[in-house]
Every structure is written in structure tokens, then in C-alpha cells.
Amino acid sequence: MSGERYVDHRVLKAFAQSKVNVPAEEAKERRRQVNHLRERLEGYIAAHRDFDLVKLRASGSTAKYTAIRRKSGTGSDADVAAYLRVGDPEVDVSTVLTWLEERCKEVYGNTKVAEDFKPSDHAVGITMRDSGLKIDVVPVLYTGEPDDRGYLVTSGGTKVLTSVTLHLRFIEKRKGEAGDGYRELIRLLKAWIRESKAVDPQLRCKSFLIELLVAHLWDVGWNGKPLQVNDYPAAIEQVLAYIVRTGLKTPILFTDYYKANAVSATADPIQVWDPVNPENNVARGYSELDRLRLVNHAKTTLETLTMAAYAATKGEALDAWRELFGPTFPGE
CATH class of the missing domain: 3.30.460.90 (Beta Polymerase; domain 2)
Structure with a gap:
């Protein structure tokens, strides 16, 4: 994306500190x-x-x-x-x-x-x-x-x-590699999902699923680049692009505590496996309609961010980001 970016990492970090973080x-x-x-x-x-x-x-x-x-x-x-x-x-x-x-x-x-x-x-x-x-x-x-x-x-x-111990160790390992931006990025994405559910109560995307999507992209990167945890707008775009391009049809698993062959394929539309338990798909119970709803919402959000990146004025850019985070954005 080109042009002046009115909403950059600094703006999102300030918003996280004033409106998202506990x-x-x-x-x-x-x-x-x-x-x-x-x-x-x-x-x-x-x-x-x-x-x-x-x-x-x-x-x-x-x-x-x-x-x-x-x-x-x-x-x-x-x-x-x-x-x-x-x-x-x-x-x-x-x-x-x-x-x-x-x-x-x-x-x-x-x-x-x-x-x-x-x-x-x-x-x-x-x-x-x-x-x-x-x-x-x-x-x-x-x-x-x-x-x-x-x-x-x-x-x-x-x-x-x-x-509990292994789940904490799982996220602490990645935070140790990525820095503080890793967990704050997760919190921003959770704030996006919370705002999205307020608009569409039928949207399904649990907190743990967000954490594991971020962990996966930190581990493998996206589109030839590492997850940009020090550039929140870019990182959010990466997560959204991953959801849209894969349609969440590609199984995600982690080998921190078990081997890949411990996971058995299922018919679940979304398969994201608990890093501690190879028998627990954290998206079990999500229907094909749930998958499509989440993917389509990510696509709409990504299009909104594209508009924000090319906005002619700061006001237009902020209005676009308010579709993600609500009317309190940027929280200044």
C-alpha cells in the first residue's frame, strides 16, 4: 500500500494503551x-x-x-x-x-x-x-x-x-521472540472481534482462536514476510489476508508438545488444534456457515483498511478504522 498512512503503528499503540489494554x-x-x-x-x-x-x-x-x-x-x-x-x-x-x-x-x-x-x-x-x-x-x-x-x-x-502451564509457556516463548508487540497485537485483534460481534452477534471467533492464528503467523510468516509485530496496521492486514486467502480451510497445528502425526483429520470446516491437546480442535462446533461468515467479515475489514491506506484525509482514514474499533477510535 502506498501513500501517506494517517493511522500508523504509533496511533494504534496509543489506542491500545488508552482503550484496549487492561x-x-x-x-x-x-x-x-x-x-x-x-x-x-x-x-x-x-x-x-x-x-x-x-x-x-x-x-x-x-x-x-x-x-x-x-x-x-x-x-x-x-x-x-x-x-x-x-x-x-x-x-x-x-x-x-x-x-x-x-x-x-x-x-x-x-x-x-x-x-x-x-x-x-x-x-x-x-x-x-x-x-x-x-x-x-x-x-x-x-x-x-x-x-x-x-x-x-x-x-x-x-x-x-x-x-495451564504449557499454554502459558506456549505464548511466552513466542512473546520472548517477538517482543511486547506480540501480545498487544492479539489484544487489538480481540478488540476488533468484540466490536464486530456487537454489529453481528452471529459472528463466531473465540479469543483462543485469535491467539492461535497469531501464533501460527509468527511461526511461519505470511506471503514471504514475518508477522510485522512492530507495525500493527501491517500485522493486522497480514492476519486478515491470511484468513481471506486460505478461507481458514488449511489445518493449523503446533509441534511444541506433540508430533504432527498425533493430529487426525476431521470433517470440521475450521481446524485449529490446541497446542497442548492434539485431540482438541478449538474450532470444533463451528459450521461451514460460521467459517464463511468469519472469512467474509475479514474480507470486508481488509477492504476497509485498503480504503484507509489510500484515504485523502486523516478524517477519512480515521472513519475507516472506526469500522474496526468503534466510535472511540483513536482514543485521544
Whole structure:
């Protein structure tokens, strides 16, 4: 792209710092709430021996420093993995979410109402009314394997291999190679997807999928160039071009913790494999319509960025970028 670029790396970096990244005070409050929950939960689980608590670990986007702030600015989600050892080998593991929800309710006693606890398919969500913070407590069945390997348990009793430690190591390795821009690029792309979903609620693109697309492009580059983590507009264009040109039909896998032949082909329209678990396609459940919707949206966004690059005025360029990030862009 040629011509004067009114929205450059500096502008996007400033926007990330003012509107996307989690502010220091919010991060401090999140840690305080999570630590409170962890300390109290340890005591309550110890008194109920159906499941023994092995450890509690911060996990998810918060632990990986890829979380983005809430649009209201009142808080940020946090994930805690509760590693549990089954005390009774006959216990039905499908009950673990209900069991964990009861333990969480006991932690807070009468200070919270029933509506503050919302179980999902694999976690117990707890909303803090004062801060707006939502903590997801994820039960992980621990079997003594190294590197915090364990099994997420869904509400239906399905077990999925995971490892908080290896997921953190996976992203830290690439951030160590690429620098701080690696994680901030992920946060900007997550902000784009969040804004996109506000316009089109049917659009599907989970946070973890964004992280793995960026990891893949960091590993292999795109169109003969490395991922431009120090030039956010160029890097965003690379990610979008990858989605459009491949149609997300090319399987993505990583060989950090298993060999490529450990992955078996599936009929899933999008195949992006969990770097820790070769049996877990993180896009499982996405339909062909979901794939097309995401690819078409990336194509429209890429066309918008092309218009921004050739905009005659700064105002026109900013208007184009606002289609990605909403009316608060550039956040100055």
C-alpha cells in the first residue's frame, strides 16, 4: 500500500494503551478478587472431600496478558483453574461443576445472590457486583501428570486434556521472540472481534482462536514476510489476508508438545488444534456457515483498511478504522 498512512503503528499503540489494554488499577483489583476467592476456596474444598484441591492457578487470557478491558471500563474477566483430585473413584465427574458451584456459594455466604453464579459448559462464573469483574472458576481433574496436565470437565461429563502451564509457556516463548508487540497485537485483534460481534452477534471467533492464528503467523510468516509485530496496521492486514486467502480451510497445528502425526483429520470446516491437546480442535462446533461468515467479515475489514491506506484525509482514514474499533477510535 502506498501513500501517506494517517493511522500508523504509533496511533494504534496509543489506542491500545488508552482503550484496549487492561489498566493497572483494574489489573490490581482483579488480582485482589481472585486471590480472595482462591484463599477462601482452599478452605471450603478441604472441608468437603468428594474432590481434593491440588492447586489453584490463574489461567486464560488474564494469565497470558492477552485480556482486554471491558468497554465500560469497570472490570475485566479472570479465569482460575481449580485442579481437583477425585477422592472417591466412583464419583460421577459430570457432577463436578454443580459441586464446585456449591463450594463457591459457600465462600461468599450471604454477600451474594443466586444470580451472581452462572455455570457454563465448563466453568462456574461469579460476578462481582461492585467492580463488574467476572471470575470463571474452571474445574480441572488432576491425575498427577507433569506440567499441570489435567482434564477440563464439561457439564455433560466430557473430559478434555489441558495444561495451564504449557499454554502459558506456549505464548511466552513466542512473546520472548517477538517482543511486547506480540501480545498487544492479539489484544487489538480481540478488540476488533468484540466490536464486530456487537454489529453481528452471529459472528463466531473465540479469543483462543485469535491467539492461535497469531501464533501460527509468527511461526511461519505470511506471503514471504514475518508477522510485522512492530507495525500493527501491517500485522493486522497480514492476519486478515491470511484468513481471506486460505478461507481458514488449511489445518493449523503446533509441534511444541506433540508430533504432527498425533493430529487426525476431521470433517470440521475450521481446524485449529490446541497446542497442548492434539485431540482438541478449538474450532470444533463451528459450521461451514460460521467459517464463511468469519472469512467474509475479514474480507470486508481488509477492504476497509485498503480504503484507509489510500484515504485523502486523516478524517477519512480515521472513519475507516472506526469500522474496526468503534466510535472511540483513536482514543485521544
